[in-house]
Amino acid sequence: MSVVVRTIARIIVPMILAFGxxxxxxxxxxxxGGFQGGAVIASAIALLLVVFGSGxxxxxxxxxxLLEDLGAIAFVxxxxxxxxxxxxxxxxxxxxxxxxxxxxxxxxxxxLNTGGxxxxxNWAVGLKVAAGLGSVVLLLGLxxxxxxx
Amino acid sequence: MTxxxxxxxxxxxxxxxxxxxxxxxxxxxxxxxxxxxxxxxxSLEFYLLQAPDVAIxxxxxxxxxxxxxxxxxxxxxxxxxxx
Amino acid sequence: xxxxxxxxxxxxxxxxxxxAAWMHPFGVPWASEMDDYFIANxxxxxxxxxxxxxxxxxxxxxxxxxEATVLLCAVVGVALVLRRTRR
Numbered sequence: 001m002s003v004v005v006r007t008i009a010r011i012i013v014p015m016i017l018a019f020g021x022x023x024x025x026x027x028x029x030x031x032x033g034g035f036q037g038g039a040v041i042a043s044a045i046a047l048l049l050v051v052f053g054s055g056x057x058x059x060x061x062x063x064x065x066l067l068e069d070l071g072a073i074a075f076v077x078x079x080x081x082x083x084x085x086x087x088x089x090x091x092x093x094x095x096x097x098x099x100x101x102x103x104x105x106x107x108x109x110x111x112l113n114t115g116g117x118x119x120x121x122n123w124a125v126g127l128k129v130a131a132g133l134g135s136v137v138l139l140l141g142l143x144x145x146x147x148x149x
Numbered sequence: 150m151t152x153x154x155x156x157x158x159x160x161x162x163x164x165x166x167x168x169x170x171x172x173x174x175x176x177x178x179x180x181x182x183x184x185x186x187x188x189x190x191x192s193l194e195f196y197l198l199q200a201p202d203v204a205i206x207x208x209x210x211x212x213x214x215x216x217x218x219x220x221x222x223x224x225x226x227x228x229x230x231x232x
Numbered sequence: 233x234x235x236x237x238x239x240x241x242x243x244x245x246x247x248x249x250x251x252a253a254w255m256h257p258f259g260v261p262w263a264s265e266m267d268d269y270f271i272a273n274x275x276x277x278x279x280x281x282x283x284x285x286x287x288x289x290x291x292x293x294x295x296x297x298x299e300a301t302v303l304l305c306a307v308v309g310v311a312l313v314l315r316r317t318r319r
Binding site for chain 3: 028034035072076079090094101103108117118125129132135136139142143
């Protein structure tokens with residue numbers, strides 16, 4: 001791609017990554033969540049691929065696969081935390097520990113330390129979706145080889 | 150009809166226009182851009198219907214990732230559609 | 233053959249316009265007991281302000297598990313098909 005596109009991509013990719021991390025991190029407070037934030041981060045990876053070519057990212061293929069499996073395993077492990085009651089039981093909500101602050105009912109400004117297992121599941125699913133969709137785009141860019149610019 | 154209703158009708162008409170352009174255009178890159186514009190307007194329509202979660206997902210998947218995949222596929226193959 | 237296609241197109245357009253004209257209005261669901269329960273109790277039970285996230289990850293967690301499985305299968309399928317990179 002041309003130098004204008006490359007310069008603008010260098011400026012805008014950190015912003016997209018920060019917005020995706022914000023959408024994942026505040027998934028239990030504001031609209032969004034793991035899937036949406038992961039899609040935003042994967043779109044940043046796709047922008048890098050389209051602009052800079054897939055050659056530079058080729059070495060990270062195995063890392064993306066590893067992160068995707070890690071996200072899936074973390075999601076299922078967090079679901080198994082509540083196996084004492086039921087699968088997917090939210091054991092951390094309201095317990096006072098990590099992410100366990102009780103929420104006052106009704107309108108409130110939103111506290112990050114709430115939600116129980118929801119923020120951890122948001123991170124797991126966000127990691128999984130970002131790495132999965134990013135590796136799909138990367139594999140498609142690497143297929144056939146050759147014409148990167 | 151209220152202002153929101155008029156805005157929704159305009160957005161939906163533009164979505165249909167973008168989809169028709171994506172079918173009608175012969176230049177495949179321009180068709181992909183029309184499809185991305187249609188998807189972004191559909192995301193705006195989801196936001197107008199007060200579903201911001203679906204709007205973010207549609208903007209991320211439909212407007213960004215699908216466009217990137219189509220552009221990569223066009224770069225691997227041809228740009229012009231055959232007659 | 234051409235007139236059959238035009239007729240099918242006109243029938244489809246008429247069907248869609250009729251459905252859009254007779255559509256149930258937005259924001260007025262037929263049954264809303266579950267929605268009212270989620271909106272009333274999601275903040276206390278799941279501890280999340282965003283009720284959609286508490287439904288997706290807590291009340292209906294199996295749906296998210298199925299979605300994650302579908303995504304994993306899609307990535308594995310793409311990795312199998314596009315494995316050869318010639319590099």
